[in-house]
Amino acid sequence: MSEVSLVPPASVVLVSGGSRGLGLAIVTDLLAAGLKVAAFARTVTPELAALSEKYPDHLHFGSVDINDAEAGQAFVKQVEQVLGPIDALVNNAAIGQDSLHVHTSADHLSEIIRTNLTSPLILTRFVLRRMLAKGLKGRIVNITSICAQRGYPGLVAYSATKGGMDAATRSLARELGGRILANSVAPGFFASEMSAVLGQTQLDQIVRRTPTGHLTEPEDVLPVVRMLLLENTNINGQVLVVDGAASI
Amino acid sequence: MVKRLTAWVVDGDPLGFGTMSSVARGRVREMMGEVMTAQGRSLPTDDTADLREIGFRSLDFSELALRVEDELGDELNFDAPGLRRIATVGDVLDFIEHLQSA
Numbered sequence: 321m322s323e324v325s326l327v328p329p330a331s332v333v334l335v336s337g338g339s340r341g342l343g344l345a346i347v348t349d350l351l352a353a354g355l356k357v358a359a360f361a362r363t364v365t366p367e368l369a370a371l372s373e374k375y376p377d378h379l380h381f382g383s384v385d386i387n388d389a390e391a392g393q394a395f396v397k398q399v400e401q402v403l404g405p406i407d408a409l410v411n412n413a414a415i416g417q418d419s420l421h422v423h424t425s426a427d428h429l430s431e432i433i434r435t436n437l438t439s440p441l442i443l444t445r446f447v448l449r450r451m452l453a454k455g456l457k458g459r460i461v462n463i464t465s466i467c468a469q470r471g472y473p474g475l476v477a478y479s480a481t482k483g484g485m486d487a488a489t490r491s492l493a494r495e496l497g498g499r500i501l502a503n504s505v506a507p508g509f510f511a512s513e514m515s516a517v518l519g520q521t522q523l524d525q526i527v528r529r530t531p532t533g534h535l536t537e538p539e540d541v542l543p544v545v546r547m548l549l550l551e552n553t554n555i556n557g558q559v560l561v562v563d564g565a566a567s568i
Numbered sequence: 569m570v571k572r573l574t575a576w577v578v579d580g581d582p583l584g585f586g587t588m589s590s591v592a593r594g595r596v597r598e599m600m601g602e603v604m605t606a607q608g609r610s611l612p613t614d615d616t617a618d619l620r621e622i623g624f625r626s627l628d629f630s631e632l633a634l635r636v637e638d639e640l641g642d643e644l645n646f647d648a649p650g651l652r653r654i655a656t657v658g659d660v661l662d663f664i665e666h667l668q669s670a
Contacts, residue, residue, distance in 0.1 A: 449634055452627070452630055452631045452634050453631065453634035453635055453637075453638055455603070455606045455631060496627065497625065497626075497627045499627055
């Protein structure tokens with residue numbers, strides 16, 4: 321028996337790591353689009369707090385460490401009471417890396433894997449259980465990285481976690497049978513990240529090699545995330561790369 | 569609420585206020601019907617009804633298990649091979665019963 325049953329646009333979205341950078345930009349964009357948004361991060365920034373003054377009925381935020389599963393689950397239940405049932409999750413929280421593998425301590429390596437892979441999977445499991453128990457359909461967007469597909473020095477563990485999330489995305493899409501759409505968005509290196517670790521000459525060289533002529537900005541990623549959360553596109557289990565073709 | 573409480577089987581507590589240890593088979597069947605109704609289908613009264621024929625898929629089983637967990641207050645985790653052996657409505661009820669007693 322085959323029935324066409326579309327997944328409705330997201331209405332209440334949980335964004336992990338939503339206090340700064342791309343996460344904050346996603347929260348801001350979704351609020352502007354009229355969605356209810358819940359955001360958490362280890363540290364709540366003044367920018368996130370300011371958004372709650374602008375959108376008092378649409379934004380709920382809290383200080384939660386992604387690695388504290390109990391706190392994360394309590395936050396999810398709190399969000400359901402304040403904003404309503406969560407029908408979309410954006411796994412954005414992650415920590416970076418800038419160290420050669422041979423010089424990365426085993427503890428730091430474990431921390432990267434825990435924060436970027438294990439904890440997001442645990443959060444995803446919990447949110448999915450809440451969605452399914454309520455008979456809801458929904459959407460998951462995992463923010464990964466071009467590092468999952470291309471090799472870069474100094475990012476071994478980080479790349480492994482992002483590749484892991486891309487792989488999980490595909491299996492989730494299969495496992496959830498179209499009831500929950502699961503996709504990844506893989507940005508290239510952000511201009512801000514690159515400028516922090518590279519000199520101007522190196523930056524200019526990378527820009528020259530990028531067909532679109534500019535490095536990725538958070539604003540390039542926002543419409544893609546929004547589309548995956550709101551539109552009926554039949555995109556499921558995919559990794560959408562946003563890097564101006566720098567990696568091809 | 570009364571309906572929900574009467575579905576519990578209470579072990580070893582003469583006053584009936586003690587540990588709630590399992591969700592009764594009849595209540596599980598009722599919840600299975602709710603899962604199907606929410607999708608515009610109906611649950612046949614016959615326990616030998618084939619799950620494929622009535623359109624009860626593995627995700628529907630997950631939803632049912634989560635609803636049972638909610639009433640049980642405990643997780644019912646299981647591996648996929650166990651799920652693959654389920655073919656009829658009765659199998660679903662047996663499996664949930666087995667999970668609760670494991």
